[in-house]
Amino acid sequence: MKNDKYMKDKFIRIKEMNIKHMYIEDIYKKYKISKTQYLMSLLKGVLIILIISYLFYENLLYAIILMPYVHIYIKNSAQEIQRKRKQGLLNQFKDGMLAVSFSLNVGYSVENSFKEALGELILLYGDKSDIVIQFQNINHRIDMNENIEDVLDDFARKSEIEDILYFAEVFRYAKRSGGDLITIIRNTANTISEKIDAKNEIETVISGKQMEQKIMSIVPFGIILYLKLSSPEFIEGLYGNVVGIVVMTVCLVLYILSYWLAQRIVRIEV
Numbered sequence: 001m002k003n004d005k006y007m008k009d010k011f012i013r014i015k016e017m018n019i020k021h022m023y024i025e026d027i028y029k030k031y032k033i034s035k036t037q038y039l040m041s042l043l044k045g046v047l048i049i050l051i052i053s054y055l056f057y058e059n060l061l062y063a064i065i066l067m068p069y070v071h072i073y074i075k076n077s078a079q080e081i082q083r084k085r086k087q088g089l090l091n092q093f094k095d096g097m098l099a100v101s102f103s104l105n106v107g108y109s110v111e112n113s114f115k116e117a118l119g120e121l122i123l124l125y126g127d128k129s130d131i132v133i134q135f136q137n138i139n140h141r142i143d144m145n146e147n148i149e150d151v152l153d154d155f156a157r158k159s160e161i162e163d164i165l166y167f168a169e170v171f172r173y174a175k176r177s178g179g180d181l182i183t184i185i186r187n188t189a190n191t192i193s194e195k196i197d198a199k200n201e202i203e204t205v206i207s208g209k210q211m212e213q214k215i216m217s218i219v220p221f222g223i224i225l226y227l228k229l230s231s232p233e234f235i236e237g238l239y240g241n242v243v244g245i246v247v248m249t250v251c252l253v254l255y256i257l258s259y260w261l262a263q264r265i266v267r268i269e270v
Contacts, residue, residue: 033078045073055224056248058239085130086161091196092131093164096121097189104182110175111142134159149175163192213262220255 033041049069053062099117100110108116118135125132134155141151149172156168167188174184227235238244 033081037077037081038074041074041077042070044077045070048073051221052252055221055228056252057245086159087199089130089134089159090161090163090192092121092125092129093159093161094189094192094196095124096131096135097167097185097192101182101185101189104185110181111148114142114148115139163188163195213265217259217262220251 046063049063049066050060052066053060056062096117099120100113103113103116104110114135118132118139121129121132121135138148138151138155142148149168152168152171156165159165167184170184170188171181174181224235238248
């Protein structure tokens, strides 16, 4: 009987652990980020909520009310991670197209050009990079006698990058109509290079403003913390009463709106 009860309890614990694990898996896959990235965003979001609850309300119980912000923070973090990953993939794709164009110039077929380009990309970015994994998949499907146009279409849709989607459409049309694939691929690489250069120039110009925005976003928290530690009598009237809660809530809302507006101003898409 004891053994049966022990096995039953063990089974229940294992089942609960599996349910929790599945829940985390579903959540971070929803945001298209890794489990580590999801957990880090979750911890940062909770930490921010605790800091706000203490500085603005001097009561950590308000963290429960503010907890929905964690969901927003995870979503925004995932969007930023995806934005950087897409930008990195676009840079790598440009180099991949240059390698394919070079192979076409020396006489390789389109299909073999992608195989030759894979070796160059491994040397440039390593065998674990996004573009190498995608080119390996492309070559594998070509070896399975799939049309390269369909393979590139699938890659473009999964990447969700406008320039790659445009390239796949033009490539399909040129391949079917007998167009100059070398020129098309070279022009695609040049266009992407120009966009990347323009984006880098813009980021260089506004990098100082971005740093100022990050510093200014921390200043309000620093001021409140400084007053709490050095001169608590100046702000003690804002805690523990309805008027103080209303005032601090208005200040928090204004801070959130100003932070959101500042983020929109310093983020320029090319």
